[in-house]
Amino acid sequence: MASASLSQNIETDVQPTINAAMQLLIEKSADLVLNCEAILFTSGAGMGVSSGLGTFRGVAAGVWPPLLKHPTLDFTDMSNPQWFRKSQGNSDQHNTANFGYAFWAYRYAAYTSAAPHLGYEIAKQWSELNHVKSSFSFTSNIDGHWIKSGWNESAIMECHGSVHYMQCIDSCRNSIWDTKNVLQLKVDPKTDCVIDTLPVCPYCNALARPNVLMFNDGEFLSERLDKQISNYRQFTSYIAATKPVLLIIELGAGTAVPTVRIQSETTFTDPRWTADFIRINPFEEHSRISSYSKKGSKRQAIEIPLDALTALILIDEAMKKKLKQS
Secondary structure (H helix, E strand, O other): OOOOOOOOOOOOOOOOOOOHHHHHHHHHHHHHHHHOOEEEEEEOHHHHHHHOOOEOOOOOEOOOHHHHHOOOOOHHHHOOHHHHHOOOOOOOOOOOHHHHHHHHHHHHHHHHHOOOOHHHHHHHHHHOOOOOOEEEEEEOOOOOHHHHOOOOHHHEEEOOEEEEEEEEOOOOOOOOEEOOOOOOOOEEOOOOEEOOOOOEOOOOOOEEEEEEOOOOOOOOOOHHHHHHHHHHHHHHHHHHHHOOEEEEEEEOOOOOOOHHHHHHHHHHHOOOOEEEEEEEOOOHHHOOOOHHHHHOOOOOEEEEOOOHHHHHHHHHHHHHHHHHHO
């Protein structure tokens, strides 16, 4: 077993009931963490559920209350740059830019008011184990919680951008800037429209929008993401060159927008390195790893149908027990 050093400061009251089969998966996962030499965490919206955030779809879906009034609109309709091109105004017809900005004000408030749950701390601790030579976080989440939990931005790729940055809707300059709470906007409860002055670009005074890759979005500025992609390529190049035993841990990645799941499985089967794979998802059918990927690798592929926080806590506890016994 590789050398390790785990902090004893992480305390939890989580005591889930698990059967023998699940316990075996937890034990195997603990062994993989203790014997890997590099870790790639991949995560989707399910990672944030235990922080009080909703997922894109499913039983934990975070519903913006006005959508309950309008069944013809859904999350996909609202997460669309078309809203920033509409006329401004406070209208109960929900057809103005102010209605679109109310959606982003709601999301910004949710992401900034929530604190990263204990699972983020556990992941950070694993990335700093003595035997882990390199680690990286690939996430589709726009909440900024990996950075908020202490990860260096050079070790994170937010493939869909971040609500903590803004850009000009006219892309007058290829640059982005810190949101600085400009999305803290007052909303008329009768019309569900923003009644504050809408955010504007500091360079040309056109409207400003979140630097988030939305649906049907040909206007997303990728300056920051491009730097993160470069960092991720440096990580994978290091793995390819030095060939440490890589462990991929996927946390709460759904199937509706499968960007993270595809990245996980592609990395798992990449012939340039040796990798094991743990997929964690509370829905059993979503915790499954494709037979194609399993056949494409001779290493371990573990499927854990639990929420991210619970799984991370259980694996961490199993690791501590193993270290005490060694």
